[in-house]
Amino acid sequence: MEEIRIGVYICWCGTNIAKMVDVEDVARELSEMPDVVIAKDYKYMCSDPGQDLIIKDIKKHNLNRIVVSACSPRIHELTFRRTLENAGLNPYMFQMANIREQVSWVHDDRIKATKKAKALVAAAINRIKWHESLDKRTVSINPSTLVIGGGIAGITAALELADTGSQVFLVEKERKLGGNMAKIDLTFPYLNSAQQIINEKIDRIEHHPNIRIFRNTVIDEIFGYIGNFNSTIGQNGTEAELKFGNIIVATGLKSFDPSGIKNYGYGKLPDVITSLEFEQMLLNGKILTKEGKEPANVAIIHCVGSRNSDEHEYCSRTCCMSALKYANQLRSAIPEVNIYQAYADMRAFGKGCEELYCSTSRKDVMFLMFDQQKDLPVIMEAKADDSCKMVIEMNEKLSGERIEIPADLVILMVGLEAQDDAKELARSVGISMCGNSFFMEKHPKLDPVATTTSGVYVVGNCQAPKEIPDAISQAKAATARIMATIKQGEVEVEVITAEVNEDICCGCKTCIQVCPYTAITFDENNSVSVVNEAICKGCGTCGSACPTGAIRSRHFTDNQILSQIKGLMSKSLELNEL
């Protein structure tokens, strides 16, 4: 093994450190530690001359490990790693001791601060003896992408990617492309045609040279990792072996089935229909009751299957606005119709939505509020002599009165819920699910489309209910990442990863479930665990959980940390005795 030659640099940071820490004393004392070749102090280590000093010393003294004691590594670790690279050393042969944020700025006793600085630097020196060269690692990226789901999100993603010249495989469970958007007439809030938008896109996708469509196809199992996935896809009896670098999951959601809600009598009362069925009426241009008459009274009931602990606790996000849209469409198609909207909270939050709410309310629409959790309206058949077919009874919250509404047609604004096969899909693609069987994103705030599995993205409704523009934004967001990786042809993966020593691993499989990224798999042939370093993010949890000590967390190995502790304590105690 090569001789360890350590260079130690103590930064003054102007007076920031020097005022509270006797930096010269620190340098002098630590120069006496074993393996330390030189120890220097300097005004600003991060400045160009400071960095040059390190480079020169590395060459002159043949140093192979560098300790810089300055500010927080969160600020300058990258700076100095680059310095080392410039000097021809591996950037990981570097350790920083934070004596500014965690010493000089937070203490006011110079003697104690100096003592602590010495201990921290000693710890770093002790630690760096165990450092090893780590190399940047990349995996190559197959430029093809698999898009699962042919709704608006999937179609958008496929087109965006295909337009850059990359191959896209689009897999759709059903025969028809377009998903839920193809089943609706107009979009809110501007009442534009959904059909025109989606049909144009479907037309493009069907004729796109870079897109291969698999209809009536379900993904069975996917193998591999980012950049290098593969799967066998069966279609019409033939099987195709596909290789792709990234996966976009855009399987969407399905409408809630309201048959289970007794109050509404869906399935029993012929003129109680779901919003999706009403969309079909609008597409056909025929808003008629089962008897074939035009309704004189139409009631729209919100929050069916949503915001209720018996069905789904979550809000389906789109129904309120769809209901307002229906009011406008009804008013246009049947000018004299009485329109009633039973709602819980009017969630008109998007662009132009509150304005639509306001303009709709001017169109003789009667809004009625009910308690969607405990007190649902009851739909019943009207008496024979009544002017209407059905009567809806409810406790109206805004007036505090018990009222009844005449209705000839009742539209249930059904919520959205996970597809039946969501769980199987999650398993085959390797992503997690949240409480409501929605797919889980990597970070709910700052990474809403990536997943914990690198190279797999969730977009559109399958991540959570959302409006069309948001689904499209998400679809495009995922393609941004994929384009960046395709463009580079390879993707850098975490350097600080875990590795399994196969000579020691006994195959107890403790580590496999511990990994939050499912980066560890079991090699049945050798009966050892294997870390897929393309997936590993280097948290080190597995290393701590491994009972045999077979897993090392690179750059945070047991030895590195133990010697850091040892160095710190020995210096600290030694100084205490003085």
Add this chain to the structure above:
Amino acid sequence: MIQRVNPNLKKDLLKLGVKDWNECFHCGNCTAICQLTEEDSLNPRKVFRQAQLGLKTSLQANISPWMCYYCGECSDTCPRDANPGELMMSLRRYLTSIYDWTGLSRLFYTNKFMEFAAILGLATIVILLFAIWGPPLDPTLTSEGGVKINSFAPIKWIELGDWSMAVVVAALLISNILNMFYKVIIKPGVKIPLSVYATELWKLPAHFATQAKFRKCDTKGKYYWGAHWMMMTGYTIMFILIVVFLPEFQVEEIYDWWHWQRLLGYYSTFGLLFGLIYVIIGRIKQNNQIFKFSHLSDWLFVIMLFMTTVSGIMLHLFRINGMPYATYYTYIAHIAILIPMICIEVPFSKWSHLAYRPFAIYFASLKKAASEKQYKTGLAAEIA
């Protein structure tokens, strides 16, 4: 009790109003900003709700519209521009037409032609009466160059006319108030002990005279209150003068200017003029929320009162300056405007509020006192 919603009531109400209020999304701002809001008596939003849903029974039993003096604060701050103040105004018209058993009120509110016809018809009758039974305008009426008003319009006839008009109007008003009492108290089944009727009775004249509630309106309200109060007192004093004290009022002799009759008369005139000009400028400029929307009945009322006032002033000026012919013609014109104004506006239109409002306050306090009493006896029974 389950009430069925009735979208048609709204359409009906719209005929009496000037603006749709369906934008309201029930935030309750109006109720909260209104300084007069009181449980059971004034809750603008609840009235809104009854109107929107078309809950006729509840609406007719509701006295909230009368409790509102229309300071306009609710409409100013309404986040949806739904104009609660204007709805209250429209509802006052609605309730007036509901209380009025003759149906004339409704007819006049909804049919401009009929309203004009009624006014013009009455005016014509007045002029005809003078033309037929009035003395010939010959020099006997101007002997010594003076104005002989009592000879022109003999006081006994005029007094007879005055009193009969007062009786008719009062009869109509009282019957309408009884109707109101039925709709507000009897029909909803409010139980009120007889003693309460007596103990709360003082509120009736007190509120009529002071309009103290109006003062509670916002800062701007105090200003309106001043104008409104002056107009109201001016009108009332004048009304009493010409009906009760006609013999002291319509005299040949011209009193000294400090005589009580003249002083009261001047005050009334000033009060009316001040209030009217304030309102007319407001309605023309639409400078404030309450003046933004004017129903025909609003304009008619103001214009007729203004014309009455102006003709009265002219009459007075002509008389003290000894201009007999001018005085006599103006007198006819004055009466020809005054009679239709009182006969149409007081029982059937906007002016009915001078009676409904104090009664509404009285009924509200009855309800409140009754429920308090009930609560107390209930409590006592419980304790016992």
Add this chain to the structure above:
Amino acid sequence: MTYEPTIIAFLCNWCSYTGADLAGTSRMKYASNINIIRVMCSGRIEPMFVLSAFREGADGVLICGCHPGDCHYHEGNYKCLRRFHLLQKYLTQMGLNEERMRLEWISASEGKQFAELADDFTEKIRSLGPCKLKETAETLT
């Protein structure tokens, strides 16, 4: 001279170490007895580190991670929490005062909380007196 305990603090990189940095940039003063060792995640902290710290002479060990649910690696902090409790039971069995080891959640914005924690913990350890573990283990008789 008053007794100055030596304390080792293991801080996760994403929340707690950043929080400690914030205490620094905000110039909050706290006891100099706290010596920080950075790990990527509190899930990396294992009993051996804590035991070694005591064995090498530390008087107290502080462990900080992201608040529950905030872990940069999803659930490392829960793993840390589980180990902490077992380790605490073990240390108690070995005659160590359980308060010598503490686990707290410090977020990246909680510089002040970190400074207060550092002071509070130092005082606690000071009141407990020197830890005799190193002495005992090295002088078996």
Add this chain to the structure above:
Amino acid sequence: MTSIVFTENGNGNGSLSSLNYDNLLTYAKGIAGIGPVWDKTELPIYDSGAMTHILKESKIKKIIIAGDEPGMLKPFLSKAMSLVGEDPGKVILVNFKEHGFFTNESFELAKTLLLFAIKDIPFEKVLVPEEHNVNKDTLVIGAGIAGIQASLEIADGQQKVFLVEKSGTIGGHMAMFDKTFPTLDCAACILTPKMVEIGQHDNIELLTYSELKSVTGSPGNYKVIIHKKARRVNLATCIACGICSEKCPGKASSDFDAGTTQRKSIYIPFPQAVPNKYMIDENSCIYVENGKCGVCVKVCPVPDCINLDEKDEDVEINVGNIIVATGFKTFDAKRIDQFGYGKYPNVITSLELERLVNAAGPTGGFIKFRTQNKKKNWIFSPESDEPKSIAIVHCVGSRDENYNKYCSKVCCMYSLKLAHLIKEKLPEAEVSEYYIDMRAFGKGYEEFYERIKNENIHIIRGRTAQVDQNGSGLIIRTEDIEKGLLIEQKVDMVVLSVGIEPAEGASSLAKMLNLHQDINGWFSGKNYISDPTSTISGGISIAGVCESPKDIPDTVAQASAAASSVLQSIMKVKTT
């Protein structure tokens, strides 16, 4: 036979639309082979019977509805078509607004759109992509979370990004927040790593304290002049030691703390600012004002680091794509008289409360009364007392015809979050929320709402109408809608959940970049439904709240989506 119905006449419907419909109608009538062409007013739009008669008579097989809101007419015509037995799907909508052609400048394009509708050509082809040689560098305007995200996406694709930020640090509003809803993870914990990444990224050139001066050129090749304001501290040499700030005698209200406290005239916006360098506020610097002082220069340990006489400068850059992510400003609560903000010290805005509950804020994370300091400035100091009851008022300046008609989308959720945080800091305090509609729409939001309901917080439906001072406390008047009762509540502090408005200067930027703004001032994309981030100005995308109010995840998704357009154009080596 194809027929056309125009829903507008004259010059559009007035709201921003100014297309001359009369001319368009004349043009349409002249198209060869076209059936009847009507203006909406000429049709019996309340009488399906009459309409079917017309359709039958003219043998119409297809109807094109053209205008600003053609969808409103569609159900009527679809019904009429189905009544005569024609395909109701043959009712085609041509929404000029949707495509951005609503001014007379795009009259020709509007004509084309009509023709395409007649001939069934996809609308996408109206704007035939011109082939440009794309400059591969990108300009991102605004370094809030949207700008940061977009920059990182592009820079990670190995493309150069110029990130321009108006203030002295990146981070935007998100950096000011304490926690984010609904997961309650701390904003700084998740944001600062991204900020550091921006600061250290090889492909990102950060231009803080700078604004756009002019943009010329064409899609793919824009020449942008950036006005760099004088920071007066050298970015390269400043070591952020803070000595200058310690000694500086000048003071001003801290923008970063939403005015809740004071900072020095030479300052760093907040400890984790990027770049982590000091700067001088010229409005309060004594030297800038009267030429005398210079204490900072004297105490600065780095030679020539502070240059008090530094002048503003202009920098020219050339870029191919531009992403606009200028975000928002909060509604000025002073505009609503009856809430007494600015009049009563303890009526505060939600942004101020965000700073108070933030551990790095002026009170160290404690909720305190606003008090006057020695110099009579109203600030929040850690020494003040704590309120015992707090009311949170929703929809301040939003959903209000008198101010902003739109819903600001985020206030309900952040108010719930703030209520939770208040309860966390002051468990004994009485917390009330007054709302109109609770808009808990996103992933996990409704669940969060349910959770807050169980935290002993009064959540009352009703819009507060008035706040008055009453002795040392405040009285707020609200109607409890669900009970139908007027509530006059005495509280110690009122928090106004202010809505959000387009950032200062959005209009001038719109002019500079030829972007459309909607009636509320938000930027409009090319097509709200199918392409909300691209604009009709080629190579220019919009992202985040500047497009319309939205929460953080949607902002981040949009930012990435905008980056996707940029990367796509670079990969295709052309832009549209």
Add this chain to the structure above:
Amino acid sequence: MANKEKNKIKLAIYWGAACGGCCVSVLDVHEKLFDIVAAADLVFWPIALDFKYKDVEDMPDKDIDVTLFNGAVRNSENEHMAHLLRKKSKLLVAYGSCAHMGGIPGLANFSNRQEIFERVYETTESTVNPEKITPQTKSKVAEGELSLPEFYNDVRTLNQVVEVDYYIPGCPPQSERLLEVFAAIVSGAELPPKGSVIGALDKSQCDECPREKTENKLLKKFKRPFEIEDDGKTCLLEQGVICLGPATRGGCGVRCIEGNAPCRGCYGPPTSIPDPGAKMMSAIATIIDENEPDAIKKVIETIEDPAGTIYRFSVPQSIIRRKIMPQEKKKEEAVLQS
């Protein structure tokens, strides 16, 4: 004869604080014992042959080729012999768990001399000792002075007293392993680096364990072996039983597990682990299936005596080595007060 003698190696076997099982394990080679005797001269083996310490003392230094030292160092006699044998031996092998890691006698480190004496000589139910007489190192009797070895406060492993060349782990070591080691030494093959563990495997127990292991290792309750209904196939850890197998060196032939009992760790940890129990502690805590502190504590309560379970054979060898006893002074005060 002399030549023959020369080819034979000199073997010594000594027991310190031990149960004798290790010595018996030597006999457990059965008929192979003859091969040993054929290849080696047993120069010292107190349990089997009558040698006096004097004989050893008289040997020249480094005269013994191999000494198998079993048992921990508990008293002054053990320590003396450890030093003596070190001096006289070329190779000193710590034989068995006690010499290696302290073994079962090492559990005495949860206590100290005072407590042990109190218990053994005063408070045990069968003891009558009103004068509270405890063993003294020196006592005068009529015949003169008698001496007993000093009973130490702590139990130490062999290597905490003298330098050790090799370790053969096990309680007791498997006889087959002993034969293999012995054969290697005799054949003069190249020996592994000093300090190595010999007669055992590098991998831990699980590698040899026939039970089926899955990744499903999440526990809401720990169980003692009698609490489970073992199907003989499922990994014991997955059934909630603390089996030290994953952190214990293989080589014993997974005998305990074959006997449906969990591994208790007598073979000690693999080379990669400095402390025998810390890793195992970490592992079993990690697989607790709870996230709330109280729930976690509840699960941990189901572990009977964690320190004694995890460090059953290795307390003196662990990082902490022994329990820190409450200050002696306090105890004295308490006695005085009572």
